[in-house]
Amino acid sequence: MKKVKQILISTVVTILLTSVVIFSSCKKDACASVSCSNGGSCSSGLCICQSGYSGDRCQTAQNTLVAGTYNGQDCNGSTESFVITANPGSPYGIYTTLSLNGSCAHTFTLVGTVDNQGGIYFPSTTYYDGCGNLIVIGISGAVTGNSLSLNLNVTYNAAFESCSFIGNR
Numbered sequence: 001m002k003k004v005k006q007i008l009i010s011t012v013v014t015i016l017l018t019s020v021v022i023f024s025s026c027k028k029d030a031c032a033s034v035s036c037s038n039g040g041s042c043s044s045g046l047c048i049c050q051s052g053y054s055g056d057r058c059q060t061a062q063n064t065l066v067a068g069t070y071n072g073q074d075c076n077g078s079t080e081s082f083v084i085t086a087n088p089g090s091p092y093g094i095y096t097t098l099s100l101n102g103s104c105a106h107t108f109t110l111v112g113t114v115d116n117q118g119g120i121y122f123p124s125t126t127y128y129d130g131c132g133n134l135i136v137i138g139i140s141g142a143v144t145g146n147s148l149s150l151n152l153n154v155t156y157n158a159a160f161e162s163c164s165f166i167g168n169r
Contacts, residue, residue: 052091061091072167104131
């Protein structure tokens with residue numbers, strides 16, 4: 001009987017120790033129910049986003065944070081709208097369309113970029129208006145919250161002009 005008791009105690013202890021080891025070694029995968037977008041990866045239940053994306057699931061492209069219509073005044077005091085559109089092909093890509101009115105009317109599409117701090121840059125680009133006049137346009141600035149501040153540099157037939165625009169969404 002003593003031997004049976006020892007075997008029974010030994011078996012119960014072995015089962016308890018095995019159960020403790022098995023159950024304590026099972027850890028839940030914190031990333032099992034997390035789905036990160038746009039190439040993001042999960043670490044400890046949180047998404048680590050690729051450059052150009054943000055949000056708790058990497059769902060927001062940087063360019064969508066600055067896209068919109070900004071109403072304000074240009075350097076001549078005229079009320080204007082400046083529209084920034086997110087380029088769906090790149091998280092940093094943006095573009096805008098500018099129009100010249102009058103006898104040499106022409107529309108220009110400028111392609112630019114936005115950085116992670118809301119900085120906006122449209123590099124100097126050469127165009128010709130409807131009359132064949134040479135125009136070079138470059139724009140830089142920043143979006144802070146709902147405010148847009150831009151510096152426009154324009155060369156029109158060799159005459160340089162710098163202008164600023166400040167507007168709000």
